[in-house]
Amino acid sequence: MLYAFGGVALVCLGLYGLVALEHMLRRILAVNVMGTGVFLILIASAARAEGAPDPVPHAMVLTGIVVAVSATALAVALACRVAEQEQEGRPEGEVKP
Amino acid sequence: MIGVGAETWLILCIALPFTLAVAAYVVGPRANLYVAWLAGLAIPLASAGLCYGVVTEGAIRYAVGGWDQPLGIALHADVLSGLMVLLSAVVGLVTCLYGHRYLGGADDASSRSYWPLWLMLWGALNALFLAGDAFNVYVTLELVTLASVGLVAMTGKAVSVRASFRYLILALAGSLAYLLGVALLYAQHGVLDLVMLGEQLGTDWASVAACAAVTVGLILKAALFPMHFWLPAAHGSAPAPVSAVLSALVVKASFYLVLRYWLDVFPASVTDVGSFVLSGLGAAAIIWGSVQALRTPRLKLLVAYSTVAQLGYLFLVLPLLRDAAQRDAVVTGLICLALAHGLAKAGAFMAAGAMQRVAGDDGMHGLRGVSVSTPVAVFAFALAGISLMGLPPAGGFGAKWVLLDASIASDNWLIAAIMLAGGLLAAGYIFRFIRVAFHTEEFAGSVVTRHRTLEWSAMALALAALLMGFLVEPISIWVANAGAAGTTQLAEVVP
Amino acid sequence: MTASVLMPLIVLLSSLVPAVLIFLLPADRHWLRGAMSLGGATLKLAIVAIMLWGVFHEQTYRLTIPFLPGLPLTLHADALSMFLITLSALLWLFTTIYAIGYLDNAPHRRRFFGFFSLCVSATVGIALAGDLLTFLVFYELLTLTTYPLVAHRGSAKALQAARTYLTYTLGGGAVLLLATVWLYHVAGTLAFREQGFLNGLVAEQGPTLTVIFFLLIAGFGVKAALVPLHGWLPKAMVAPAPVSALLHAVAVVKAGAFGIVRVVSDVYGIETSDQMGLLLPLTLAASFTIVYGSVRALAQDDLKRRLAYSTVSQVSYIALGLSLGSPIAALGGIVHLVHQGVMKITLFFCAGNLAESAGIYRVSQMRGIGRRMPWTMAAFTVAAFGMIGIPPLAGFVSKWHLGVGAAAANQGWVIAVLVTSGLLNAAYFLPIIHTAWFAVENSVNGKSDDHKDAAEAKWPLLAPALFTAALSMIIGLFATADASPLTWATLIMRREFGL
Incomplete structure (x- = not known):
C-alpha cells in the first residue's frame, strides 16, 4: 500500500514537472518520474495476501521500462538536435541527420 | 482467400510490415522501390483478406504462440478493428505510391529513414487495432508514438524537430496516463483481456477512476480540444505523406481505442457527466478547430486544424451511445465518419503536398491561382472537402445522416445543431482555399513541373472518400450482425 | 423491364460521362470537347423524348441504387419529373451551343464545360429524384457544381459573389438536411x-409536421429566391451569360421552385397541406416576393441585374400557384416552370449578345441598338412581352390560369397581386424595348461610341436566342395542342389531385 501511495505521489510530481517546466531535459526527466510512479503502482498491485507475488505485473513493468528507455533515448536525441541547431544559430536551416 | 484462414491474414497484417520495415532498414535505400511495391501490394492484400474473413465469419480471436489468457498475448479482430485495418491498408497503399514519388532521390537522408519508420508505423497501427488486451494496447500505442515522432522529425528541419519533441513528450504523458488506468484495472480485477474486463467492471470508484485515466490518456493522444495544441505544429510541419498518415490514421488509432473501451470495457462505468464532458469538448473542438482553420495563413495548417475539428465530431456524439436503441446506428456513424475522414484527410494532405511542390511553399498567398498549375490536385482537395463538409454523396454525409437521425431520435437537438454548424464551418475553410486557387492573379510558382503521381494519388483517396457514402449501408448491416452475434455470445456465457 | 431501369441511368450519364471525359481531355482539344457536350445533349434529348412517350402511357421508369441504411437512391420518372427534365434537356442543348460561341477563345474552357455538364447532371438528378433524400443529394451537388461556374471569371467580384451564393445555398442545404x-x-x-x-x-x-414544412420551404426558398432569401441571385450576375441563363432558367432557381412543388404536392399533398393551413403563409411570401422583385427591378440600370430581380419575381409565380390549393392555380404555377424558363433564357441570351457584340451592360446604353442588332432585340422583345403576360405569349397562359385559380380559391386579392406585377413588369x-427600338442614338454626349461598330451577334449566339423566343411564342399560341407544356401540366395535375 505504501508503495502504491509512493507511486501516486511520483505520478503527481512528474505531472507537475511536465506542466510547469520549460527546459527540454527537465521535461524528459519529468516524464520519466511519472513513468516510474506508474511502474511502482503496478509492482504494488502484484502483492498478494499469501504466497508468491503475481508475476504478470513484473513482466509488464519490465516491458514498460524497455519502452520508456527507448522513448527517452529518442527524446534526448531530439533535444540534442534542437540544442545543436540553436548553437549553430540557424534555427530554420537544414541539418543533415 | 480460398484455402487461407482469416487467422493467417491476421498474423500477416502485423508480421508483414514489421518484417519489411527491418528489411528496408537492413538493405537500405537501394531497395526502396521494391519495398514500396511489396508493401503496397502485400499488406493491403492481407488486410482485405482479414476484413473479408471478419465480415463473413464473425470476430476472430487468436492466442499468439498458443499461450492463452491471462499469460499470453491475445489478438482480436472484429468488424470495428477489421475496418480500421482496411482503412490503414487503403491509405497505406496510396501512401506507398505517393511517398516513393514525393521523397524521390534514394540518397536523400529523409528517404532513408522514411521506409523503415513508415512500415514500422503501419505494423504498429495494425497491431494496435488487433490487440486484444489492455497492456498489449499500451505497447502498440508506444510503438505508434515512437514511429510517428521519428517521421515528423525526419526532415531534420528545426521547426519539425521542435514539433516532434513536443509531440513525443505529450504522447508519452498520454501513454503513461493510459498505463496508470491499466494498472488500476489490473489491481482491481487481475485480468487484462478487454472482453473479460468488460464483464467485470462496475460503477465503483476504482473502475470510474481507471476509466477516467484511460480516457484522459487517450484523448491527449487523440488531440481532443483543449489537448490539441501539439497537433497542428506536428502535422503541419511534417512532409506531406507523413502528415497524411498522421492525420488519417494515427489520431484515429487513439480514437479507436476510446471507442473500443467505451463500447466493450466501460459501458457500466461511464457516467453521464463524463460522456457529456467529452461531448462538450468535442463541440468546442469543432468550433475552435474550424475558426483556426479559417484564419491560418498556411494550407497544411488549415488541413491540420480541420483534423482537430473533425475529431471533435467523433467525441461529440459519444453521449448517444448511452441510448441502447441507438447504439448500432451510432457505432455505424462513428465508423463511417472515421473511415471517411481518414480517406478525405489523407487525400487533402496529399493534394496540399502536390501543390506545395509546385508553389515551393504552402503559404496561402503563394498558392493564388494554383488551379492553373495543378488542376487535379485542386479538384482532389475539393472532393475531399465535400466529405469533410458532410455533403452528399460522400462518406461524411452518410455518417452525418446516420448520426443526425440518432441524435434526433434521442432528442439531442444540441448535438444535431452543432453537427450542422460544423458542416457549414468546414465549408467555410474548404472554400477559403478554393477561392485562393481560383484567383486570376498570375500563379507565381512553376507551371511546367507537374507531379502526376502525387496529384492522382490524392485524387484516388478523395474519390474513395466521395464514394464511401455507398458503403454506409453495408457497414450498418455488418455492425448490426456483429451486435446480434455479440448479444447471443453473452447470452450463452451468462447462464 | 431493363429499359425501364436503364433509361433514367442513361439520362443521368449522358451528361455525367461527357463531364468526366471533358475533365480528362487536354485543355486544347476544343473541337472534341464541343462535340462531346453537344453529343451528350442530343442523346439526352432523344432519350427524354422516348421517356415522355413512355410516361404518358403510364410506363414506369425506376432505378434504385443502395445508399444509406434503408434509404436507397431512387431515380423515378413521373409526369412532374419529365416536365423539368424536358425543359433542362432542351435548354441545355441551346445553352451549350450558345456557350461554345460565347466562350470562344476564353480561358479555362475545360473547367467551364466540365462543370457545366456536371451541373446539368445534377439538375437531371433533381428532376428524377424519387424521394426527398435523393432530391437532397442532387440538390447539394447542384450547389457544388455551380460554384465554379459563378466564380468562373476569378475576379475579386466574381469570387465574392460566389462566396455569397455559397453561404446562402449551403445554409439552406443545412436547414434542408435537418428537416429531411x-x-x-x-x-x-x-x-x-x-x-x-x-x-x-x-x-x-x-x-411537428408544420415546423418541418417551414424548414423545408426555407431550405428550398433559398434557391427559389423567396424574399428575404434572394440576396445571392442579383450578385451571381457576374457569371458569364450562359451561366446566368442556366442558373435562372433551368438549374438553380428551378431546383428550388421544383423542391417547393415536390414538398407541397408529393410530400404533404396539396389538399393535406391546405387542411393543415400551411399554404397561406406560402401564398403571402410568394406574393410579397412577386411584388418586391418587380419593384426592385424597376430601379436597376444594369441590364442583367434588372433581369435578375425579374427572376426573383417570376419564379415565385410557381410557388404562388401551388399555394392556392386549387387545381387550376397549381396548373398555372407548374406550367410557369417551363414558360418562365424558356422566356428567361431568351432574355439572358440576348443580354449576353448585347454585352458580347456591342459591349452594352446597361439599359441606358441601349439607345437605338434595335436597328444595329435587330434579330437579338426582336427575340428580346418577344420574350419580354411574354414576361409581361401579353396574349397569346407563354406568360399569359400561366398568368391566366393563376388568376382563374385564385378566383376559384376565393383569394381575389391574389388577382390584384398578379395585375400589379403585370403592370410593374x-x-x-x-x-428597355422603347429605348432599343425608338430612341435615337445620341451622338452629342459621346454615348454613341458605345456601339458605334456594333453588329449583329454571330450565329451560335443568335440562333439559340431566336429559337427559344420562337418557342415561347409557340407554347403560348398552341397551349392547348397535344404536346404543349400546358397539356402535360394538366396531366400532372390530374395525377396530383387524383382527378
Missing part, C-alpha cells in the same frame, strides 16, 4: 407519392 432527417424520423419514409405520404400522421404529429420591360 427529422421528417424521416417522424414518417419513416421519404418516397414521393402523389397526394403526399403524410396524410395518416397529421392528427398526431401536426405541430411592363414598367421595367417596356422602357
Whole structure:
C-alpha cells in the first residue's frame, strides 16, 4: 500500500514537472518520474495476501521500462538536435541527420 | 482467400510490415522501390483478406504462440478493428505510391529513414487495432508514438524537430496516463483481456477512476480540444505523406481505442457527466478547430486544424451511445465518419503536398491561382472537402445522416445543431482555399513541373472518400450482425 | 423491364460521362470537347423524348441504387419529373451551343464545360429524384457544381459573389438536411407519392409536421429566391451569360421552385397541406416576393441585374400557384416552370449578345441598338412581352390560369397581386424595348461610341436566342395542342389531385 501511495505521489510530481517546466531535459526527466510512479503502482498491485507475488505485473513493468528507455533515448536525441541547431544559430536551416 | 484462414491474414497484417520495415532498414535505400511495391501490394492484400474473413465469419480471436489468457498475448479482430485495418491498408497503399514519388532521390537522408519508420508505423497501427488486451494496447500505442515522432522529425528541419519533441513528450504523458488506468484495472480485477474486463467492471470508484485515466490518456493522444495544441505544429510541419498518415490514421488509432473501451470495457462505468464532458469538448473542438482553420495563413495548417475539428465530431456524439436503441446506428456513424475522414484527410494532405511542390511553399498567398498549375490536385482537395463538409454523396454525409437521425431520435437537438454548424464551418475553410486557387492573379510558382503521381494519388483517396457514402449501408448491416452475434455470445456465457 | 431501369441511368450519364471525359481531355482539344457536350445533349434529348412517350402511357421508369441504411437512391420518372427534365434537356442543348460561341477563345474552357455538364447532371438528378433524400443529394451537388461556374471569371467580384451564393445555398442545404432527417424520423419514409405520404400522421404529429414544412420551404426558398432569401441571385450576375441563363432558367432557381412543388404536392399533398393551413403563409411570401422583385427591378440600370430581380419575381409565380390549393392555380404555377424558363433564357441570351457584340451592360446604353442588332432585340422583345403576360405569349397562359385559380380559391386579392406585377413588369420591360427600338442614338454626349461598330451577334449566339423566343411564342399560341407544356401540366395535375 505504501508503495502504491509512493507511486501516486511520483505520478503527481512528474505531472507537475511536465506542466510547469520549460527546459527540454527537465521535461524528459519529468516524464520519466511519472513513468516510474506508474511502474511502482503496478509492482504494488502484484502483492498478494499469501504466497508468491503475481508475476504478470513484473513482466509488464519490465516491458514498460524497455519502452520508456527507448522513448527517452529518442527524446534526448531530439533535444540534442534542437540544442545543436540553436548553437549553430540557424534555427530554420537544414541539418543533415 | 480460398484455402487461407482469416487467422493467417491476421498474423500477416502485423508480421508483414514489421518484417519489411527491418528489411528496408537492413538493405537500405537501394531497395526502396521494391519495398514500396511489396508493401503496397502485400499488406493491403492481407488486410482485405482479414476484413473479408471478419465480415463473413464473425470476430476472430487468436492466442499468439498458443499461450492463452491471462499469460499470453491475445489478438482480436472484429468488424470495428477489421475496418480500421482496411482503412490503414487503403491509405497505406496510396501512401506507398505517393511517398516513393514525393521523397524521390534514394540518397536523400529523409528517404532513408522514411521506409523503415513508415512500415514500422503501419505494423504498429495494425497491431494496435488487433490487440486484444489492455497492456498489449499500451505497447502498440508506444510503438505508434515512437514511429510517428521519428517521421515528423525526419526532415531534420528545426521547426519539425521542435514539433516532434513536443509531440513525443505529450504522447508519452498520454501513454503513461493510459498505463496508470491499466494498472488500476489490473489491481482491481487481475485480468487484462478487454472482453473479460468488460464483464467485470462496475460503477465503483476504482473502475470510474481507471476509466477516467484511460480516457484522459487517450484523448491527449487523440488531440481532443483543449489537448490539441501539439497537433497542428506536428502535422503541419511534417512532409506531406507523413502528415497524411498522421492525420488519417494515427489520431484515429487513439480514437479507436476510446471507442473500443467505451463500447466493450466501460459501458457500466461511464457516467453521464463524463460522456457529456467529452461531448462538450468535442463541440468546442469543432468550433475552435474550424475558426483556426479559417484564419491560418498556411494550407497544411488549415488541413491540420480541420483534423482537430473533425475529431471533435467523433467525441461529440459519444453521449448517444448511452441510448441502447441507438447504439448500432451510432457505432455505424462513428465508423463511417472515421473511415471517411481518414480517406478525405489523407487525400487533402496529399493534394496540399502536390501543390506545395509546385508553389515551393504552402503559404496561402503563394498558392493564388494554383488551379492553373495543378488542376487535379485542386479538384482532389475539393472532393475531399465535400466529405469533410458532410455533403452528399460522400462518406461524411452518410455518417452525418446516420448520426443526425440518432441524435434526433434521442432528442439531442444540441448535438444535431452543432453537427450542422460544423458542416457549414468546414465549408467555410474548404472554400477559403478554393477561392485562393481560383484567383486570376498570375500563379507565381512553376507551371511546367507537374507531379502526376502525387496529384492522382490524392485524387484516388478523395474519390474513395466521395464514394464511401455507398458503403454506409453495408457497414450498418455488418455492425448490426456483429451486435446480434455479440448479444447471443453473452447470452450463452451468462447462464 | 431493363429499359425501364436503364433509361433514367442513361439520362443521368449522358451528361455525367461527357463531364468526366471533358475533365480528362487536354485543355486544347476544343473541337472534341464541343462535340462531346453537344453529343451528350442530343442523346439526352432523344432519350427524354422516348421517356415522355413512355410516361404518358403510364410506363414506369425506376432505378434504385443502395445508399444509406434503408434509404436507397431512387431515380423515378413521373409526369412532374419529365416536365423539368424536358425543359433542362432542351435548354441545355441551346445553352451549350450558345456557350461554345460565347466562350470562344476564353480561358479555362475545360473547367467551364466540365462543370457545366456536371451541373446539368445534377439538375437531371433533381428532376428524377424519387424521394426527398435523393432530391437532397442532387440538390447539394447542384450547389457544388455551380460554384465554379459563378466564380468562373476569378475576379475579386466574381469570387465574392460566389462566396455569397455559397453561404446562402449551403445554409439552406443545412436547414434542408435537418428537416429531411427529422421528417424521416417522424414518417419513416421519404418516397414521393402523389397526394403526399403524410396524410395518416397529421392528427398526431401536426405541430411537428408544420415546423418541418417551414424548414423545408426555407431550405428550398433559398434557391427559389423567396424574399428575404434572394440576396445571392442579383450578385451571381457576374457569371458569364450562359451561366446566368442556366442558373435562372433551368438549374438553380428551378431546383428550388421544383423542391417547393415536390414538398407541397408529393410530400404533404396539396389538399393535406391546405387542411393543415400551411399554404397561406406560402401564398403571402410568394406574393410579397412577386411584388418586391418587380419593384426592385424597376430601379436597376444594369441590364442583367434588372433581369435578375425579374427572376426573383417570376419564379415565385410557381410557388404562388401551388399555394392556392386549387387545381387550376397549381396548373398555372407548374406550367410557369417551363414558360418562365424558356422566356428567361431568351432574355439572358440576348443580354449576353448585347454585352458580347456591342459591349452594352446597361439599359441606358441601349439607345437605338434595335436597328444595329435587330434579330437579338426582336427575340428580346418577344420574350419580354411574354414576361409581361401579353396574349397569346407563354406568360399569359400561366398568368391566366393563376388568376382563374385564385378566383376559384376565393383569394381575389391574389388577382390584384398578379395585375400589379403585370403592370410593374411592363414598367421595367417596356422602357428597355422603347429605348432599343425608338430612341435615337445620341451622338452629342459621346454615348454613341458605345456601339458605334456594333453588329449583329454571330450565329451560335443568335440562333439559340431566336429559337427559344420562337418557342415561347409557340407554347403560348398552341397551349392547348397535344404536346404543349400546358397539356402535360394538366396531366400532372390530374395525377396530383387524383382527378
